Amino acid sequence: ELDLLPGEPKWLDVIERDLHRQFPFHEMFVSRGGHGQQDLFRVLKAYTLHRPEEGYCQAQAPIAAVLLMHMPAEQAFWCLVQICEKYLPGYYSEKLEAIQLDGQILFSLLHKVSPVAYKHLSKQKIDPILYMTEWFMCAFSRTLPWSSVLRVWDMFFCEGVKIIFRVGLVLLKHTLGSSDKLKSCQGQYETMERLRALSPKIMQETFLVQEVIELPVTERQIEREHLIQLKKWRETHGELQCKSPPRLHGAKAISEAEPPARQALEPVPSIILPPGPAPVPKARKSKEKSREKSLATPANRPGAEGNGAPGSARELLHPQGSPHHQSKESLSSRESEDTYL
Amino acid sequence: MQKHGQKEHLYKLLVIGDLGVGKTSIIKRYVHQNFSPHYRATIGVDFALKVLSWDAETVVRLQLWDIAGQERFGNMTRVYYREAMGAFIVFDVTRPATFEAVTKWKEDLDSKLVLPNGKPVPAVLLANKCDQGIDVLMNNGIKMDQFCKENGFVGWFETSAKENININEASRCLVKHIIASESDPVPTVEPDIIKPHLNSSKIVSCSTCFKS
Numbered sequence: 001e002l003d004l005l006p007g008e009p010k011w012l013d014v015i016e017r018d019l020h021r022q023f024p025f026h027e028m029f030v031s032r033g034g035h036g037q038q039d040l041f042r043v044l045k046a047y048t049l050h051r052p053e054e055g056y057c058q059a060q061a062p063i064a065a066v067l068l069m070h071m072p073a074e075q076a077f078w079c080l081v082q083i084c085e086k087y088l089p090g091y092y093s094e095k096l097e098a099i100q101l102d103g104q105i106l107f108s109l110l111h112k113v114s115p116v117a118y119k120h121l122s123k124q125k126i127d128p129i130l131y132m133t134e135w136f137m138c139a140f141s142r143t144l145p146w147s148s149v150l151r152v153w154d155m156f157f158c159e160g161v162k163i164i165f166r167v168g169l170v171l172l173k174h175t176l177g178s179s180d181k182l183k184s185c186q187g188q189y190e191t192m193e194r195l196r197a198l199s200p201k202i203m204q205e206t207f208l209v210q211e212v213i214e215l216p217v218t219e220r221q222i223e224r225e226h227l228i229q230l231k232k233w234r235e236t237h238g239e240l241q242c243k244s245p246p247r248l249h250g251a252k253a254i255s256e257a258e259p260p261a262r263q264a265l266e267p268v269p270s271i272i273l274p275p276g277p278a279p280v281p282k283a284r285k286s287k288e289k290s291r292e293k294s295l296a297t298p299a300n301r302p303g304a305e306g307n308g309a310p311g312s313a314r315e316l317l318h319p320q321g322s323p324h325h326q327s328k329e330s331l332s333s334r335e336s337e338d339t340y341l
Numbered sequence: 342m343q344k345h346g347q348k349e350h351l352y353k354l355l356v357i358g359d360l361g362v363g364k365t366s367i368i369k370r371y372v373h374q375n376f377s378p379h380y381r382a383t384i385g386v387d388f389a390l391k392v393l394s395w396d397a398e399t400v401v402r403l404q405l406w407d408i409a410g411q412e413r414f415g416n417m418t419r420v421y422y423r424e425a426m427g428a429f430i431v432f433d434v435t436r437p438a439t440f441e442a443v444t445k446w447k448e449d450l451d452s453k454l455v456l457p458n459g460k461p462v463p464a465v466l467l468a469n470k471c472d473q474g475i476d477v478l479m480n481n482g483i484k485m486d487q488f489c490k491e492n493g494f495v496g497w498f499e500t501s502a503k504e505n506i507n508i509n510e511a512s513r514c515l516v517k518h519i520i521a522s523e524s525d526p527v528p529t530v531e532p533d534i535i536k537p538h539l540n541s542s543k544i545v546s547c548s549t550c551f552k553s
Contacts, residue, residue, distance in 0.1 A: 018360075018382050061382065096417065189390070189404050
């Protein structure tokens with residue numbers, strides 16, 4: 001129903017300016033006014049109507065574009081809502097406070113993960129928001145090779161923001177984590193350049209995923225650090241201007257947080273599900289092995305969460321029906337195409 | 342490979358202005374000598390380096406900081422602006438609203454950053470997309486020279502990243518003013534400060550955690 005409403009002109013103008021600037025070489029988004037761009041417009045516009053106080057943030061466009069590569073527009077919209085409200089609450093809001101706070105959390109966690117990298121960044125006075133804004137706000141969709149993006153997103157949907165932190169920490173550790181690596185990072189600019197042009201080796205799917213799985217950074221640590229940084233933030237900046245709901249760590253936490261009435265209804269959508277996609281809790285277990293299965297989790301989400309949208313459960317009857325399954329964004333995505341098609 | 346006796350300057354330059362005015366395109370044209378209609382929207386900040394042979398004795402290295410144009414990223418500009426020596430403020434000649442935003446960007450810049458001598462950083466105004474043939478300046482009869490004077494710009498250029506018009510010229514103009522402002526004797530008001538610094542007003546943002 002949001003699709004039919006006109007939308008606020010100031011957001012529509014900005015969204016339209018961004019439509020041709022998302023994955024511009026992906027065949028789905030390459031043509032001006034093509035189906036990909038039209039759907040992207042519908043999804044982003046619907047979000048500004050769903051949350052008029054938040055409006056549109058440029059970093060939402062790549063997120064929505066990746067979702068649209070995997071599912072029809074309505075499902076993509078509800079997935080975007082889940083990401084913006086449950087997985088990464090406050091990231092795209094007017095003041096961008098949540099992302100700045102997460103920058104501090106990331107930096108503090110880095111102290112434990114790689115003291116060398118931490119010391120180097122401190123010495124050169126490189127604020128986390130200089131390198132992690134795009135990483136986190138776009139969930140690495142514009143940073144990693146495509147096959148790694150898919151793996152990271154699968155894990156992110158299952159386990160929540162912890163995965164994003166871990167990927168960031170792994171990249172920092174393997175880029176700036178030894179005195180040998182720091183030799184070519186004499187100045188602030190050199191370091192920034194190094195973080196922008198990351199080594200393909202450390203972004204490679206199997207290496208990165210293994211490192212992310214092994215990195216001992218837990219939800220509890222992140223929550224504890226969140227409280228510490230929130231306290232510091234209040235001391236220096238005052239109260240947060242954007243009151244976001246608490247962050248939920250992954251699919252299981254989100255479905256458990258649903259009101260009981262929803263829980264009771266849960267078996268219903270899982271019965272409608274076709275045999276392919278696994279239900280959310282199972283996907284969590286099988287995430288490392290089966291990309292095909294876990295890829296279905298984002299598509300499950302709108303139905304599982306319900307959101308009071310009568311249309312979304314119906315959508316599940318024909319999920320994965322999208323013709324846009326080819327992902328040719330990245331040169332290094334040869335492998336992903338094989339697995340993916 | 343620096344020749345004997347050659348001087349090298351390193352300057353951080355900001356490229357700011359509203360969303361979609363062509364900041365990224367200008368930088369790509371200037372640094373890589375090409376143009377594409379397929380640049381991605383900038384999220385946060387991006388960087389590029391341009392090396393100029395200024396004259397026989399001087400090499401100038403320019404760090405160009407490409408800053409996201411959407412208003413909400415303005416909450417991070419304090420960090421992006423730090424230690425910059427000059428700025429390009431860009432607008433799109435085909436969209437009057439982006440010109441109206443120029444003063445807003447200039448105020449944001451001057452409120453968050455000053456040179457060691459207390460003066461505002463040199464800024465050049467770029468009227469981009471001048472190849473499009475739709476010119477709000479002419480239509481509105483705005484006197485650009487006067488606008489620049491009133492708003493503290495050291496100069497302005499009609500530019501086109503697509504057609505490679507005036508971008509080198511604009512950069513030389515800005516660098517010239519930076520070199521000139523550097524040779525200005527630093528007044529003795531704040532003798533301790535050597536580098537440009539942020540206005541140490543209310544918010545110290547995230548720098549607290551860097552104090553080891």
